[in-house]
Amino acid sequence: MAALPQLLVSTVLLGGIYALIAVGLTLIFGIMRVVNFAHGEFLMLGMYLAFWTFTLWGLDPYVTLWVAVPLFFVVGLAVYAIVIRGVVRASHNVQIFTTVGLSTILQNGALVLWTGDFRFVRPWYAAVVLRVGDAAFNLSQVVAFAVAVLFTVALFAFMRWTHAGRVMRATAQDAEAATLMGIDTDRVYRLAFAIGIACVGVAGVLVSPLYSVYPTAGLQFVLLAYVVVVLGGLGDMVGALLGSLIVAGVEVVGSYAFGSAWKEVIYFVLFIAVLLFRPAGLFGQRGAESLGA
Amino acid sequence: MTRHALALAFFAAAAVMPLVIHDAYFLDSLVVILIWGAVSAAWNLAGGYAGQVSLGHSAFFGIGAYAAALLATRFNQSAWIGMLAGAVVATAAGLVIGYLSNRLKGPYFALATIAFSQVLLIIASRWRAFTSGSEGIPVPFRPGFATLGFASKTVWVYLVLALALAIYLAERYLEVSRMGYRLAGVREDEDAAEALGIPTRRLKVAAIALSAALTSVCGTLWAQYVGFVDPFYVFSVDLSVRFALNAIIGGLGSAMGPFVGSLLITTLETYLRATFSGIHGSLIGIYLVIYGALLIVLVRFVPQGVVGWLGARARRLGRHARA
Numbered sequence: 001m002a003a004l005p006q007l008l009v010s011t012v013l014l015g016g017i018y019a020l021i022a023v024g025l026t027l028i029f030g031i032m033r034v035v036n037f038a039h040g041e042f043l044m045l046g047m048y049l050a051f052w053t054f055t056l057w058g059l060d061p062y063v064t065l066w067v068a069v070p071l072f073f074v075v076g077l078a079v080y081a082i083v084i085r086g087v088v089r090a091s092h093n094v095q096i097f098t099t100v101g102l103s104t105i106l107q108n109g110a111l112v113l114w115t116g117d118f119r120f121v122r123p124w125y126a127a128v129v130l131r132v133g134d135a136a137f138n139l140s141q142v143v144a145f146a147v148a149v150l151f152t153v154a155l156f157a158f159m160r161w162t163h164a165g166r167v168m169r170a171t172a173q174d175a176e177a178a179t180l181m182g183i184d185t186d187r188v189y190r191l192a193f194a195i196g197i198a199c200v201g202v203a204g205v206l207v208s209p210l211y212s213v214y215p216t217a218g219l220q221f222v223l224l225a226y227v228v229v230v231l232g233g234l235g236d237m238v239g240a241l242l243g244s245l246i247v248a249g250v251e252v253v254g255s256y257a258f259g260s261a262w263k264e265v266i267y268f269v270l271f272i273a274v275l276l277f278r279p280a281g282l283f284g285q286r287g288a289e290s291l292g293a
Numbered sequence: 294m295t296r297h298a299l300a301l302a303f304f305a306a307a308a309v310m311p312l313v314i315h316d317a318y319f320l321d322s323l324v325v326i327l328i329w330g331a332v333s334a335a336w337n338l339a340g341g342y343a344g345q346v347s348l349g350h351s352a353f354f355g356i357g358a359y360a361a362a363l364l365a366t367r368f369n370q371s372a373w374i375g376m377l378a379g380a381v382v383a384t385a386a387g388l389v390i391g392y393l394s395n396r397l398k399g400p401y402f403a404l405a406t407i408a409f410s411q412v413l414l415i416i417a418s419r420w421r422a423f424t425s426g427s428e429g430i431p432v433p434f435r436p437g438f439a440t441l442g443f444a445s446k447t448v449w450v451y452l453v454l455a456l457a458l459a460i461y462l463a464e465r466y467l468e469v470s471r472m473g474y475r476l477a478g479v480r481e482d483e484d485a486a487e488a489l490g491i492p493t494r495r496l497k498v499a500a501i502a503l504s505a506a507l508t509s510v511c512g513t514l515w516a517q518y519v520g521f522v523d524p525f526y527v528f529s530v531d532l533s534v535r536f537a538l539n540a541i542i543g544g545l546g547s548a549m550g551p552f553v554g555s556l557l558i559t560t561l562e563t564y565l566r567a568t569f570s571g572i573h574g575s576l577i578g579i580y581l582v583i584y585g586a587l588l589i590v591l592v593r594f595v596p597q598g599v600v601g602w603l604g605a606r607a608r609r610l611g612r613h614a615r616a
Contacts, residue, residue: 035400086593092399093346097541097592100348100534104585111578219530223411226404265415268408275405276393 007252009135015241015248016145017207019152021221022228022240024199027155030235031172031192032088037099039225040218041106042197046072046204047121047213048114054121054208061121062143065205072201076194088189103218110215119213140209147206151199156237168192172235220264227271231278299600300461300549303556307454311447320446326552326559327453328515333539333551334460335507340537341546342467343500344480345391346399348533349406352413353383353505355527357512359417361441362430362522367423372432372441376513380506387505391498407530414528429523432516441517449518456514457552460507464548476500480546508536531581538584542591544598553599558584 025039049068053059079102087098128139159165171178171188179185211217228247232239247267254266307327311320332354339345360382361375386409394405418427436442443449467473478486479493487493516522526532539558543550565580595602 035404037400037403083589090593093545094592094596096346096348096400096403097537098589101585101588101592104531104534104588105582106585108578108581108585112582223404223408230401262415262419265412268412268415271408272393272405272412275397275401275408 003256005133005135007249007256009132009137010252011245011249013137013141013145013248014252015245016148016152017141017203017210018224018228018248019241019244020148020203020206021200022225022232022244023152023155023237024196024203025222025225026229026232026235026237026240027192027199028196029229031168032084032189034084034088034095035099036196037096037222038103038106039196039200040220040222041103041110042072042075042200042218043204043207043221044110044213044215044218045075045106046201046206047208047211047217048110048119048204049201050205050208051119051121051213054123055119060123061205061208062147065147065202068201068205069198073194073198075201076197077190079197080190080193084193085186085189107215107218114215116215121208121213123209125209138210144206144210148203151202152237152241155195155199159237164191223271224267227267227274230271231274299553299603303549303552304454304458304461307450307457311450315447317446320450322559322563324446324449324453324518326555327450327457328511328518329535329539329559330552330555331453331457331460332508332511332515333536333543333555334457334464334548335504335511336536337540337546337548337551338464338467338504338507339501340504341540341544341550342464342473342476342480343497345497345501346403346537347406347501347504348403348530348537349390349408349410350504350508350536351528351530351532352406352410353387353508354512354515354532354536355410355413355417355522355524356383356386357509357514358516358522358527359424359430360509361513361516362432363424365433365435365440366430371439372513372517373439376441376510379509379513383505383509384502387502388498390505391501395494395497407533410528410530410533414524417524417528424524427524429521432520432522434520441514453514453518456510461548461552468548472496472499477546538588540598541588542598544600544602547598547600550598550600557599561587 021039021043025036028034028036028039046068049071050061050064053064053067054061083098083102087095090098123140125139125143129136130139130142159169167178167183168188168191170181171183171185175185178188207221224247228240228243230243231246232241232243247270250270251263251267255263258266307323310323314320332350336347336350339347339350357376357379360379361372364370364375364378365372390406390409394402397405417424420426424430434442436444443452467476475486475491476496478489478491479496483493512527516527535558539554540551541554542557543552543554561583562580565583569579591598597605
C-alpha cells in the first residue's frame with residue numbers, strides 16, 4: 001500500500017475542484033428546482049476565458065479568476081433574464097429542453113467561434129510538481145483546490161449567515177410561503193442562478209491549466225457534477241462537498257486499479273448506481289419528491 | 294380528420310416524389326428526412342406516449358448500427374441478421390434500463406439515459422480489439438437484397454418509407470388501443486393510474502423496450518445507408534437530442550409529429566449547411582446554434598408542437614365556418 005498517501009492526496013485535490021463545479025449546480029437546483037443541463041457549458045466558457053486571456057494578453061489564470069467572478073455573475077443574470085426566467089415554473093420537460101437548447105447553442109457557438117481544436121493553458125507552474133513524503137502533486141492542483149475550498153466555504157457562510165442567504169433558503173423550502181412573506185422570488189431565483197454560474201465559471205478558469213480546452217469539455221464534468229449532487233443530496237452544500245470527495249476517490253482509486261482509460265466508465269456506473277439505489281442522496285431526503293424516489 | 298389528411302399528404306408525397314424527381318441530392322434528403330422521422334417516432338413511444346423523456350436514445354441507435362456493422366465485418370453475416378440481433382440487444386437493454394430507472398422521473402431519467410449512452414460510447418471507442426475503437430467501422434457494401442446493399446437511392450426511399458409508415462401506423466393503432474389509453478393515464482398522472490389498477494411499471498418498461506428495438510432497427514438501416522459507423526457520432530448526446538427535438542417540434546405523443554418535425558428540421562439543416570459551408574468551414578456548426586435557439590423558443594411558446602398547433606387552428610377554423 002505504498003500508493004496510499006498519493007491516492008489520498010489526489011482524491012482530496014480532485015474533490016475540491018469537483019466541489020466547486022457541483023456547488024453551483026446544487027445551488028441552482030436546490031433553490032429553483034431547475035436542472036441545468038447547460039451547466040457544463042459555462043465551465044467550458046470559463047476554460048476558454050482563461051485560455052484567451054492567457055494566450056492573447058499573457059494573463060495568468062489566477063489573475064483572470066478575479067475578473068471571472070463578476071463577469072460570470074453578469075452572464076448568469078443575463079441568461080436568467082433571457083432564457084430561464086420564463087420556464088422556472090414550467091414542467092420538467094420544458095425545463096430540460098430549454099437548458100439542453102442552451103447547452104447546444106453554447107457548445108456550437110464555441111465550435112463556430114473557436115473551432116474544435118484542443119487548446120492548452122500552460123503557465124510556468126503547470127509543470128511544477130511538489131513532493132511531500134511519498135505523495136507528489138501538481139502546484140496548480142493545489143491552488144485550484146485552495147481556491148475551490150475558499151469559494152465553497154464563502155458560499156456556505158453566505159447562505160447560512162446573511163439575510164440574502166436566509167431569504168434564498170426560505171424560498172427553497174417553500175416558494176409560495178416565501179412569496180406570502182413578501183419575498184420577491186424572482187429576485188431570489190435570479191441571484192441563485194447568477195451565483196451558481198459564477199461558481200462554475202470560476203471553476204472553469206481554475207481547471208484550465210489542468211485539462212485541455214475544447215467546445216464539449218463541459219460534458220464529462222457536468223455528468224460528474226450530477227453524480228456529486230445526487231450523491232450529496234440535491235440542494236445540500238455540505239453534501240456536495242462530501243459527494244465530491246467520494247466521486248474523486250472512486251475516480252482516483254479506479255484509475256489506479258483499472259487504468260485511466262476506463263475511469264469514465266467507473267463514474268458513470270457509479271452514477272447509475274446512485275440514481276438507482278439512493279436517488280435521495282447518501283445523507284438526506286431533500287429534493288427527493290422532485291425525482292419521484 | 295386533419296391529422297389523417299396531413300399523414301396521407303406526407304406519406305403519399307414521399308411515395309410519389311422518387312417517381313418524378315431523380316436528383317440524387319433530393320432523394321438523399323428524402324431518405325434522411327424519413328430515417329430521422331422514423332427514429333424520432335420510435336423515441337416518441339417512450340418520450341411522448343409514456344412520458345419517459347430519454348436523452349440517451351443514441352445508445353439504441355448505436356446498438357443497431359454496430360450490430361449490423363460488426364456482424365458483417367467480423368462474422369460475415371447479412372445485415373438483416375444484424376438488424377435482428379441489434380433489435381434483440383436493444384430490447385434487452387431497453388428492458389434493463391426501463392426496469393432499473395423506473396422510479397426516476399423527469400430530469401433524473403434523462404440523466405440516467407445520458408449516462409448509459411456515454412458508457413456505450415466509451416466501450417465502443419475503447420474496446421479496440423472488437424469494435425475497432427475510435428476509428429469506427431466501414432460497413433462493407435455487398436449488393437443485393439439479402440445483404441441490404443442497394444446502390445439505388447430510390448430503393449432506399451421506399452425501404453425507409455416502409456419502416457416509417459409501419460411505425461406511424463403502429464402508433465396510430467396504439468392511440469386507440471387499450472394500451473394507448475393506459476399509457477396516457479400513466480403519462481398524465483401516474484399515481485391516479487396506479488390507483489386504478491394499471492400496471493404502470495410494466496407499461497413504461499414495455500414502451501421503452503419497444504422504442505429501443507425500433508430505434509435500433511433505424512440505426513441498422515442508417516449504418517447500411519451511410520456505410521460507416523463512427524462511435525462518437527452514433528452514441529453522441531447530440532444525436533439523442535436530435536431524436537427528441539424532432540418529436541417535440543412536431544408534437545410530443547402524436548404519431549405524425551416526429552415526421553413533421555424531421556421534415557422541418559432536416560430541411561432547415563440541409564439549407565443552412567448549404568448556405569454556410571461555402572463561406573467558412575467552421576461556420577457549419579451554426580445550424581446547431583439555430584437548432585438550440587429554435588428548441589428554446591418552441592418548447593416555450595408552442596409546447597404542443599406544430600401538429601398540435603395546426604390541429605388547434607383547424608378546429609378553430611372549423612368552428613368559425615359552422616357559426
